[in-house]
Amino acid sequence: MSAIVEGLRGVARYLGGVMGADAYQKYLEHYAAAGHRSPPLTEREFWRDRTDRQDSNPQGRCC
Numbered sequence: 001m002s003a004i005v006e007g008l009r010g011v012a013r014y015l016g017g018v019m020g021a022d023a024y025q026k027y028l029e030h031y032a033a034a035g036h037r038s039p040p041l042t043e044r045e046f047w048r049d050r051t052d053r054q055d056s057n058p059q060g061r062c063c
Helices: 002-019 023-034 043-056
Strands: none
Touching (some): 023 043
């Protein structure tokens, strides 16, 4: 039974990555690795900025 649950969690992580749900976490990891001195954007600020950039510079997307 636990193998099924782990498999479903793996699928959920994969789909979350494809859909961009982990983008903020990746941003924080990159921000820390880059050594920025100022505080990172809040999650709300990050998503607003990302949405604004996508709207102002549309590129080919599947949806």
